[in-house]
Amino acid sequence: MNKRVVSLLAATVVGASVLTGCGAGAGASGSTVSGGTSAEGAVINIYSWNDEFRTRLEAIYPEVESTSSDGTVTKLKDGTEIHWIINPNQDGVYQQKLDEALLNQASAANDDKVDIFLSETDYVFKYTDADADVAMPLEDLGIDPATDLADQYEFTKTTASDQNGVQRGSTWQCCPGLLVYRRDIAKDVFGTDDPVAVGEKVKDWDTLKGTAEELKAKGYFTFASYADTFRLYGNSISAPWVAAGETTVKVDPQIMNWINDSKEWLDAGYFDKTVKGQWNDDWNKSMSSSSKVFAFLLPAWGIDFTLNPNWDGESGMWGVTNPPQEYNWGGSYIHAATGTDNPEHVKDIILSLTADKDNLIKISRDYMDFTNTVSGMQEAATDASFASEFLGGQNPYEYFAPVAENIQIAPLSSYDQGCVELIQNAFSDYFQGNVDYDQAKANFETAIRERYPDVTEIQWAE
Template sequence: MNKKVSAFIAIALAAGSLVACSSNPGGSSTSSSEEGKVINIYSWNDEFRQRVEAVYPEVKETSKDGTVTTLKDGTEIHWIVNPNQDGVYQQKLDEALLNQESADADSKVDIFLSETDYVNKYSSKEAGAAIPLKELGIDPEKDLADQYEFTKVTASDEDGVQRGSTWQTTPGVIVYRRDIAKDVFGTDDPTVVADKVKDWDTMAATAKELQAKGYFAFASSADTFRLYGNSIKEPWVKKGETVLNVAPEIIDWVNDSKEWLDSGYFTKTVKGQWTDEWNKEMGSKSKVFAFLFPAWGIDFTLKPNWDGEAGAWAVTTPPQEYNWGGSYIHGAVGTDNAKHVKDIILALTGDKDNLLKISKDYLDFTNTRSGMQEAAKDDNFKSDFLGGQNAFEYFAPVAENIEIAPLSPYDQGSVELIQNNFNDYLQGKVSFEKAKSNFEVAIKERYPEITEVKWPE
């Protein structure tokens, strides 16, 4: 381990936001030429496992509890799953990566996933956690030429070297209840509804119209956050600095959310996402008109929570173009399964037929431009859950215009904690200034290396 990386890791350790190291931080992919018998994959849910089972041709079977997938050659994939919330997944992954050098072969991390909120923490050259794809034998310019460019950039290090790949592109749409649209607007036609939600001023007028008939526009202020958050012009924390900058767009979200909540456009019972209360608002008894979701949100979140008949939901163009999420696959430095890692990454992110199968089976908007342009015009991609609608027709134009907000390793904590601490203000429990001071305390507890929080003037 060189001194520069050693110092970098020591700082991260002290901060509680650990970053991986290895005996060769430059990205040596294997410790021996012989493949191991256990492939350890770290993730935060079973979404990636489902996709691997669907398209990776070497899969033989998976245990009933979903923890072990056996391949045809006898190799076992061990799925190590920890929740993403509150940074738990990162903490567990970081601990494993920091022990990578001394771990026995069957305990080494081979593949790990990261989200857009913290992908650059792991794809950083300085971290030495993720193997450059070229060292795995994957040529991004050739093997991944059909990917959306912004996904390739997002998973690249400071020198532009790609260290991860994703099967997803995550353009967002507005997903709305057809029955509520008919009751309030007289129609559930996506074109008409699109005109009702075409920008934030129009959306506010529509929210008032919905509220007058006893409906809520969205479940909570958290549902609109990503659209504002995608608009920031500078990262939460600039590289090499310890000052966290709260963007003006985030304060716009606070102010607008306060106005909307006080006006009755959000429910008062749902205080955030990924809670039982939020999930219930996706059920048939809910009075919530719409959710803002990318493709994965419809399949992985909305669909499991819907208890009515298929065809009750539809999608249309959102009030503002946005993207949300994206799961990046990385080969871990120090893996003893480099060939399997390469094969899995290529099967999941570089094979157009596989990606189209994922899109058809799971409604994922996958990472192949030509494939998604074809899907947008192909009736075979119509969704029963969406009443026969082809959602790709709406996803595709958004995907072409996605501009990723500037990223930093502090994004997940900043996004979570700004919402958590300002929720008390939105609910009328604390003053605006108290919410600011509470956030400052919370963010410094999560990231002790942060020395200052700057607010927009």
């Protein structure tokens, strides 16, 4: 296995040989789909970072019989047990534990092997890399993406494919993002909270900048933080952070635009200067009823898992409308681990969770996930029963569906998670006045080389 693959897949695991035995050799033991299968194992080991996938599987998978009280074991009707191995995403813990397990995949006893693992968009390409070969091509499971997954959004299939266009994962989610706004603030500033009227005020960046001045004049912030806009710029890059086979990080012009625009908007007072980034206490509080923040840029899961729990006011005070540009944020991809001893079970789970339209509609209805069938989401968009009490009786799918159909996924690389995290960290210090512009650039270059020792050069767009 070449050094680049080892470096990427073992970035959080000590030792250069951590994935020796993975890849093509990892499938040498255990069951295989092609050429007939041996008996399936008694245990299906699934690696993830939270219980989101488990709750969806247990809600719709017909083979589920029971679940242990602590949620660590799900028993299927045929006696097979799903063992859930959950580690937090924070500080790279999940990837570290997963990579360690993949290290041992070839030599592990059948019921100790990784059977299914999940990845996020920010690091999916690390695991779908054809050279790494730790995620099986779906066709090797007997799944034909062209027919079995024909109703999926095309960009999700692209995201789950390797550099050769071979699909190595599938998802129940599609994560188009909207602009989610405070209705009371809209009425105060614009005289209306109608989503069509508000949509006109935020329809593109130039229009939104003028609207930000209106909000500021009334004492409101447009967004909480400069981090809130990053995904829209990041989704618009024209080339991957690192091209296939290269070791040069190229900072795209759109990332430079985010840096320049963020500084301008922060200095102009369109962001709350006390909110430094996302996923911290100040950001959470900016979603409360006492906040002066007008809007957030969120996908469906962001409304359900983040905004709703942090809101302490009356229900129905938020609405959704079109964002200033189409974007996607997130997505959990299901992968069959190369070397699984449960290929038939894994195939059935992937098809049930990502290809069965009725199952996916149920997930959308029960969890407000925007799920991954084009026809299903088009139907939800015109179905009044999908209205959300939290959103004042509005049907968010009416706005999510057209955004999803226009998303063009940004070019992916195995370095995405580190680049996305570290560029924001480095320039957060610049926005806050702790370092100057040149020092922020230098800090990013240092941090990216520490994360990825094989990086040889960083090129900045003019």
